[in-house]
Amino acid sequence: MKKLKDYLPWIAYFVFFLGxxxxxxxxxxxxLVSRVIIFSLYAVAFNLLFGTTGLVSFGHALFxxxxxxxxxxxxxxxxxxxxxxxxxxxxxxxxFVSVFIxxxxxxxxxxxxxxxxxxxxxxxxxLTFKLYHFTGGDDGIQAIAKPAMLTGGVTKYxxxxxxxxxxxxxxxxxxxxxxxxxxxNCIRQNPQRITFLGLNxxxxxxxxxxxxxxxxxxAGGLYAGLDGSIHPDMLHWPTSGNAILxxxxxxxxxxxxxxxxxxxLTGLEEIVGKYTEYWSFSxxxxxxxVVLLFPRGVLGIKRLAGNKNKEEKETEVVCNS
Amino acid sequence: xxFNTLIAQFVSGLSVAMLLFLVASGLTLxxxxxxxxxxxxGSFYLLGTYFTYQLMQMFNNFWVGLLVGVxxxxxxxxxxxxxxxxxxxxxxxxxxFQLLMTYAFILIIDDVVKxxxxxxxxTIPKPDALMGSLxxxxxxxxxxxxxxxxxxxxxxxxxxxxLTKTDKGKMVRASSLDRNMLGLLGTNVPMIMxxxxxxxxxxxxxxxxxxxxxxxxxxxxxxxxxIDSMIVVVIGxxxxxxxxxxxxxxxxxxxxxxxxxxxxxxxxLTFIVMIIVLIVKPEGLLxxxxxxxx
Numbered sequence: 001m002k003k004l005k006d007y008l009p010w011i012a013y014f015v016f017f018l019g020x021x022x023x024x025x026x027x028x029x030x031x032l033v034s035r036v037i038i039f040s041l042y043a044v045a046f047n048l049l050f051g052t053t054g055l056v057s058f059g060h061a062l063f064x065x066x067x068x069x070x071x072x073x074x075x076x077x078x079x080x081x082x083x084x085x086x087x088x089x090x091x092x093x094x095x096f097v098s099v100f101i102x103x104x105x106x107x108x109x110x111x112x113x114x115x116x117x118x119x120x121x122x123x124x125x126x127l128t129f130k131l132y133h134f135t136g137g138d139d140g141i142q143a144i145a146k147p148a149m150l151t152g153g154v155t156k157y158x159x160x161x162x163x164x165x166x167x168x169x170x171x172x173x174x175x176x177x178x179x180x181x182x183x184x185n186c187i188r189q190n191p192q193r194i195t196f197l198g199l200n201x202x203x204x205x206x207x208x209x210x211x212x213x214x215x216x217x218x219a220g221g222l223y224a225g226l227d228g229s230i231h232p233d234m235l236h237w238p239t240s241g242n243a244i245l246x247x248x249x250x251x252x253x254x255x256x257x258x259x260x261x262x263x264x265l266t267g268l269e270e271i272v273g274k275y276t277e278y279w280s281f282s283x284x285x286x287x288x289x290v291v292l293l294f295p296r297g298v299l300g301i302k303r304l305a306g307n308k309n310k311e312e313k314e315t316e317v318v319c320n321s
Numbered sequence: 322x323x324f325n326t327l328i329a330q331f332v333s334g335l336s337v338a339m340l341l342f343l344v345a346s347g348l349t350l351x352x353x354x355x356x357x358x359x360x361x362x363g364s365f366y367l368l369g370t371y372f373t374y375q376l377m378q379m380f381n382n383f384w385v386g387l388l389v390g391v392x393x394x395x396x397x398x399x400x401x402x403x404x405x406x407x408x409x410x411x412x413x414x415x416x417x418f419q420l421l422m423t424y425a426f427i428l429i430i431d432d433v434v435k436x437x438x439x440x441x442x443x444t445i446p447k448p449d450a451l452m453g454s455l456x457x458x459x460x461x462x463x464x465x466x467x468x469x470x471x472x473x474x475x476x477x478x479x480x481x482x483x484l485t486k487t488d489k490g491k492m493v494r495a496s497s498l499d500r501n502m503l504g505l506l507g508t509n510v511p512m513i514m515x516x517x518x519x520x521x522x523x524x525x526x527x528x529x530x531x532x533x534x535x536x537x538x539x540x541x542x543x544x545x546x547x548i549d550s551m552i553v554v555v556i557g558x559x560x561x562x563x564x565x566x567x568x569x570x571x572x573x574x575x576x577x578x579x580x581x582x583x584x585x586x587x588x589x590l591t592f593i594v595m596i597i598v599l600i601v602k603p604e605g606l607l608x609x610x611x612x613x614x615x
Contacts, residue, residue, distance in 0.1 A: 056417050104596070107603045110416055111358040112559055115551045116599070122548050123592035130585060237544065241424055248421055278436055284428035291422050292408060 009256040013169075017162055027154050031226070034158045036259075036266045038222045041165045043246035043258030044172055045215030050244065051252035052176060053208045054188030056114045059101070059121030060216055060243045063094040065235030067217030068224040069128070070094075072141045075224075080145040087164070087221035094217030095210050102209035106202055118237060125235040140231030144224055161222050168215050175211065176255060184208050216243075245283065249290050251297025260298050328460040330577050336466040336535075338573025339473025343528035345550040345557070345565040346480065347521035353560040354497040354517045357406060358416065360423035362525050362550070363543030364430040369394040369526025370533045370542070371434055374443050383448035387530050394526025399519035401426060406518075407511065427543065435540045445533040469531050476524065477566060484562070493517060552595045558605030567607055 020033045042064055049055045070090035075083065105116040128135045135141070150156050175181055183204050186194050191201050224230050233239065242265060250261030268286065272279035290297060344366060351359045373390035377383065405426075409418045451465045484490040495503050496513050504510045529542070536542070553572050557564025572591050579587040598606060 050417070054414065056420060058420070104599055104603075107599075111352070111420075112555070114358070114416070114420060115555060119548065119552055119555065119592060119595060123589060123596075126588045126592070130589065237548075244417075244421060244424070248417070252417070278432045280428040281432035281436075284425040284432070287421055287425035287428075288405065291418050291425070292405070295412065295418065 013166075013256065013259065017166075021155065021159070024155075030154045030158050032266060032270060034154065034161055034226055035223075036263050037158075037161055037165050038219050038226065039242070039246060039262035039266060040259040041168050041222070042216050042219035043243050043250070043262050044169060044255070045212050045219065046243035047247040047252060047255075047258045048172060048176065048184070048215075049208055049212040050247050051254070051257070052181065052188065053184040053205060055106075055205060055209070056111075056244070057117040057209075057212075058114045058237070058240050058244070059105075059117030059119075060212070061235050061237065061239035062101070062117075062121035062124050063098055063213035063216040064220040064223075064239060064243075065124070065128075065230075065232075066094040066097055067091050067220030068230045068234050069135060069141070069220075070217075071221035072144045072224040072230045073135075075144050076141060080147045083147045083150070083225060084164075087218055087225075090221040090224075091214045091217035094220070095214040098210050098213030099206070102206045102213075106205050106209065118240065121235060121240055122237060125232060125237075128232045128235055135232070138232055140229060141224075142229045144228045144230070146225050146228070150225070157226060161226070164218065164222060168218055172211075172215060173255060180204070180207070245287060247297075249286065249297055251299035253296060254299045257297050257299040264298070325460045326581075328457065329462055330581055331574065332457070332460075332462045332466055332470070334574035334577030335570075336469040336473075336573075337576055338569040339469050340528045340532050341546075341550055341553050341573055342473055342566055342569035343476060343524050343531070344546055345553040345569055346476075346562060347524040347528075348547075348550055348554055349560055349562060349565045350521040350524075351518060352554075353562075354493055355402075355406075355514045356410075356497075357419050357518075358423070359518075359521075360420055360547065361401075361426040361430065361543075362423075362522070363545070363547030364427050365394045365398055365522040365525040365543075366529035366532075366546050367434060367540065367543035368397055368430065369523075369529040370445065370538045371438055371443075372526070373530045373533065374438070374445055374538055377445060383445075386445070387527075390530045391523045391527045394529075395519040395523030398522025398525075399515050402515050402518040407514075431540050431543065438540075440540055443538040445530075445538060447534040465534060472527075472531065476527075480562065549591065552591050554605075556595055556598045556605060558608030561605065561607050564605055564607035568605075 017033070017037055020030065024030070042060075046057070046060050049057055049060075067087070067090040070093040071083075071086045074086040074089060101117070101120050105113050105120065108116060129137055131137075145151075146157065150160055176184075183194065183199060187201055187204060194201050194204070220234065223234070246261030246265050247258045248261065249264050250259065251257030264286070265283065268282055269279050272282045294300065344362065347365075348359060348362050351357050351362070369390040372393040373383075373386035376386035376389045380386070405422060406419070409415060409422060412418055447465050451468050454461045454463050455467055482490075484494060492503065492508055493513060496508070496510055496517075500510050503513075528546070532546075549572065550569075553568035554565055555568075556571060557566070557568030571594065575590050575594055576587065579590040583590065
């Protein structure tokens with residue numbers, strides 16, 4: 001029997017994202033929260049790699065972008081009837097590409113891995129500009145239609161995104177709680193021990209990489225439908241950086257941290273962006289404050305230094321005893 | 322294509338290589354000694370150019386601008402190391418926090434530059450003394466490109482001499498191997514870290530200033546250069562000074578000839594070179610120790 005406390009984050013999640021529909025603050029804000037929930041999936045998927053497995057990928061925009069481009073191009077080619085299927089195909093495409101990138105980049109560790117993922121993402125970003133006839137170059141792809149049942153009123157698409165994201169979140173949550181999730185957690189803390197236990201670090205990292213890419217691709221596909229347009233910026237390095245920022249600001253050691261990070265980052269852009277164009281300065285300052293003063297992120301504030309949560313303690317016992 | 326064009330293109334590639342080398346070796350130095358992946362290294366490249374631009378607006382003298390730009394980039398680097406980076410050394414998951422912190426500085430420095438100097442393109446003219454061109458055999462090459470190559474070579478020679486022949490250089494190398502032992506022997510290790518950081522960011526600034534008359538000065542230039550120099554470092558072998566030089570030569574020439582022969586693919590070619598090197602030799606061409614999986 002699980003305690004109510006274990007379900008509190010899920011309850012807060014539903015209250016926040018469904019509550020916004022009840023409050024109904026107008027089209028602009030529902031659109032804003034749609035972005036928050038899509039970024040949340042992107043950041044939580046990224047955090048399976050970053051917070052759980054300890055792999056700092058700086059190229060996740062690639063998978064997000066591939067998801068968006070495949071979904072967008074399929075809609076352009078065949079019409080929007082099978083929108084959901086196209087999102088899944090986009091995510092599958094991202095996962096497919098991630099196998100090759102993972103095979104190459106995971107051979108290196110630490111910062112080498114980080115740089116390589118960045119370089120691959122920049123390569124594909126460069127290609128989207130060059131392949132003008134295929135990707136629309138720097139214009140991107142405009143006027144991506146939505147199926148009839150999702151058009152008219154941003155609330156419909158918000159609800160659709162919410163359902164898709166929640167299903168993905170639940171799957172990611174189960175993955176993290178599964179034995180495979182514990183293996184990933186151990187890989188972060190003590191890769192040698194995993195090797196001694198007879199498990200292959202490389203293979204498990206690769207699995208995490210592909211799963212993470214898949215769900216980042218889903219988020220990208222959802223985003224393509226939200227604005228009805230996609231552009232190469234979605235593949236550019238700041239988008240990869242945003243994943244790291246969202247995960248860290250919210251708390252990389254927690255499952256729901258990145259959701260809060262996504263809300264904070266989107267909120268900052270909205271609020272500061274109203275007054276000045278220099279909002280990325282404000283994000284830089286927030287990141288500095290978080291890194292220096294709250295290294296465990298917003299969700300980790302209540303825990304003082306050295307005071308680890310239950311899950312961390314358990315895996316630490318498993319990994320280091 | 323005639324022989325003269327080939328030579329001219331080769332020399333132009335060499336000058337690109339030297340600029341990349343200045344940035345990449347600074348990156349390598351910081352990574353090797355201070356053990357920080359300075360993702361904001363391109364921002365110091367950017368700061369150097371804008372400091373020089375500012376000084377040239379005031380005094381209209383390239384050399385004064387160059388000096389102030391280099392020193393300015395170095396000072397900003399040292400201030401950031403002392404006030405911020407130093408606080409997270411040795412922390413759990415240090416790499417991720419370093420990345421975040423240096424990433425935050427990209428965002429901050431880019432916006433500060435935009436705020437002070439505006440988002441539009443700026444130009445820094447070549448100094449008068451380096452305007453013309455030189456004859457190498459029957460080939461004509463711009464004097465300024467030769468100047469960049471000479472400066473690059475001087476930096477290589479000086480760095481090699483300093484690191485291998487002087488006592489201070491031995492301390493720097495020792496601190497990259499065993500910080501604690503060096504500290505126990507009475508050396509002020511934090512000061513070495515700060516100075517190395519300052520010298521490396523000054524080198525980044527120097528590269529930016531030298532490149533400015535050939536390119537335009539824009540707030541986004543820092544990120545372009547950091548990615549190119551990361552490719553250089555990855556190709557050459559991480560943390561390896563000579564590797565950075567070899568990598569820079571390869572990428573410089575690939576860029577130079579790529580624009581000539583395959584203008585469509587020029588920007589993508591460098592990534593392709595990197596991927597080929599990674600498949601054949603994942604640890605980089607000149608890496609002494611395997612940096613791959615244990």
